[in-house]
Amino acid sequence: MDFERVGFVVIVAILCGACMSPFAAAQTGGPFAIRIACGSTVDSVANETGYAWSKDTGYSGGKGAAAPATNRIAGHLHTLRYFESTDGPQSCYNISVPSGHYLTRFFFTFGETDNAGQEPVFEVSVEGTLVYSLTSGWSSMVDNEYGDSLLHITDGAATICFHSSGHGNPAIGSLEILQLYVDAYNMGSSANLNVVMRTIKRVTAGAAQSGYGSRMHADAWGGDRYWATDQTLFAPGSPIGVLRTEANISNFGNPPNIYPQAIYQSATTTEPSNKLSYIVPVQPGQNYSIWLHFAEIAPEVTGPGMRVFNVMANDALLFPAVDIVNITGSPFRALILNKTITAESRTLTISFVPLKGSVAVNAFEVFHVIPREYASFDENVWALQAIKQSQNLPPRLGWNGDPCVPPVHPWIGVKCVFDALAGAWFVSSLALDQQGVGGVLGDAWVGLRQLQSLNLSKNLLVGEIPSSFGNMSSLTSLDLSHNRLNGSIPSTLGQLVILKELLLNDNLLSGEVPPALGALLIRGASLNVANNPGLCGVGIGPCTHMSASEKLALILSLVIGSAILASCAMFLWIKHKASSRGAQRLPRDAPYAKARTTFVRDVQMARSMLQNHFSRPAPTYTEATPLNPH
Incomplete structure (x- = not known):
């Protein structure tokens, strides 16, 4: 045994009354306590103790079922909650509690409805720290049906998650969160704040x-x-x-x-x-x-x-x-x-x-x-929860609890890195390709400020790419290909100076590719904007400088002009046809033809007489005796 690693050694002799810490002395009134009968739909009171048991609450998913009457420690249990694979690889309870020191207690059981009578294998984490591993054969020992741990909760909520191993459905009969004095089981200094004390044996x-x-x-x-x-x-x-x-x-x-x-x-x-x-x-x-x-x-x-x-x-x-x-x-x-x-x-x-x-x-x-375990940055957790709601992520992804811890059970598609200086985990990569992600991309993604890689390809995304994506300055790879994104590519993406890969191909994007993205190619980065019928510019081909309204006006002018020309042509053709019919001669023996011939002949004779009359020479006038004025 390595006694050089022995932490804190204390001999507590309870003599003449032990001294209470200032905080413990200040804790007055009864302790906070919540007891949840998992799977139950009604509140109840235990006959022996008088303790109130709440109906099932605070869970992220799962189903209720009847519990077998074989629990050898918790005979009061009659129901359970179990979590199927469709609920995702991790399902959690999130219970609001005052900040303080707590004993958390669990009773594990299973039955026919939840697991067809077969023992499930799964793990349990408390506040992101892996505490229980129910391995094969756990149900053969009564001690394994019961578990309690001591820990400090400082964020106002107790988060208990059940992590599936793929062998059966995790199941829980009840959980309790019972407050202790803040200095109880003090191992010295602030050691208790940084550990979970899992009970191995408690013997009278x-x-x-x-x-x-x-x-x-x-x-x-x-x-x-x-x-x-x-x-x-x-x-x-x-x-x-x-x-x-x-x-x-x-x-x-x-x-x-x-x-x-x-x-x-x-x-x-x-x-x-x-x-x-x-x-x-x-x-x-x-x-x-x-x-x-x-x-x-x-x-x-x-x-x-x-x-x-x-x-x-x-x-x-x-x-x-x-x-x-x-x-x-x-x-x-x-x-x-x-x-x-x-x-x-x-x-x-x-x-x-x-x-x-x-x-x-x-x-x-x-x-x-x-x-x-150190928790993830709050901003990352809030961002991913908002994304889960807005993008309609399928329940099978889970995405409950902390995205990065326990490290052996990260969320599907999530990769994390520990920031030793800040003492917190951050999300470095999201690979959600072909996961049925839908909806319109929003600004919640910007909360992942340290995200380096984002792959949302081959999903059901619609709408425009938010300009706020240009604020994700840590991105080195962004893949939004094979969706139904429309609108123009935001010029703010040109602000991503360390981006090495930008894939926007096979969408419905339109307009000109921002010239700023040309810098990607100069830096040797990969840019793919193919198969967007409305795009032009960098990586596609030259754009005309005609606006959309101008293009529409030109099309309308061509249509109207064509219609006018067609109308004029039709009018001239009809007129020509009419003239051709009027010029045709009728037979001379027709009554109308005879009258017309006589009329023409008379006009010609009158014209000849007038012409002869006016064509004779004028008479010569000589000087004559003046007329008598009288």
Whole structure:
């Protein structure tokens, strides 16, 4: 065991009243608690505890079904919620809670409707951190049907996601979010803020039966934790004994660590020459926090030095020469010892080795200390959620929870990069080609300011390319090909100075390709705008400078001019036909012809007489005698 990596070591002797932290002291009133009966359509109240159970709420999808009556820890469960492949690879609950320290608890089950009676395999993350892996065979052990973890929630919502492995439908019977004092299980400094403490074992030694804190009349601030008896951990005939008392234990529930008095009123013991060991399955290389609970309840042990023992972890000394009465000052006073260690093998053996007298253990807890995943930038999450709605993404994509964490379960089509300086993940690539993405592109995409590659090809996009795309300055590749985008290409795309690939081919784009995009070709980048019938310019061919209205006017002029010419031609043809018919002669013996001939002859004779008369020479006039005026 690598004790150089042992984090914080604390011995908490609850003597004469423990000191509360300023924050814990300020937490007044009852703790926040929400209990959800997954799959239920009605609110209910538990008969034994009086706790209110809410109908199913806060889920992203899935279906409700009846739960089998075989849950050995949560007999009150009658329904469940399960998530099919059509709900996507991850489905989540998102529950609003005040910021604080919480115990989250889950009961896992499955049945005929949800999984045809076959055990599903899936994983569960809490606040983006992978906490539970339900691998094949999990349902054969009662401990695997139940899980709880401790963590701080600082963003006003608890997000619990179920990640499908493709083997069955993830299913959940109930979930609870129960508030604790903010300094409960404090491992020192701000360590608790950065970890999830998953419960591996929580044992009440020597107890006749397992039970919840509420059954043991524990304070509500204790989170109503489930305590399992250790009687099933020993083989029949093991040399162990049991100590029990009804005497009061002092200082067992001083904030911030609230425990039921009952766990200190029983103990498992051995003969003075025998050690007592518990074996806990663990993962090599992982950190585990061990919390040991003691109270001297044997009537024969009344002072220091009468019961002394070492505490070992995989044969390495954890706590030397533990003398409960010496530390607490008297019998029937609670003592808590805590240390965090690193496991080197797949088992953690906690041994109590007697030095004087016999050993006695009242209770212990083992937590897997899981470093919390850093979340994605809020702006990225909000942008992707807005895109999910506006682009009508199919439910099978999932897109629930955090897009980047857990890292082993990113969203479909999403690639992320960790920004160590900012301590957050950002979306670096979106590959959503051939995913049925529809609708009109909006400005939500600009929220992905660090996006480097965007592929939306071969989808159902319509409308224009937003000019705001020119603000996505980190883009190196943009593929919008094979859609039904129309309108002109925004000139702002020329602002993308590091763009190496721009594919807009096979759309309905029109107008002139912005000259600024010609710089792409100069930089050696790829530009494809083919198969857009209305486009011209860079990469297509020269454009005329005639506007659309001018083109329309020209077409109308040609049509009207053609119509006028056709009308004139028709008019002249009709007139010509009429003239041809009038010029034809009728027969001379026709009555009309005779009258007309006589009339013409008379006119010709009159014309001849007048011509002869006016053609004779004028008479010669001579001077004559003037006329008599009288």
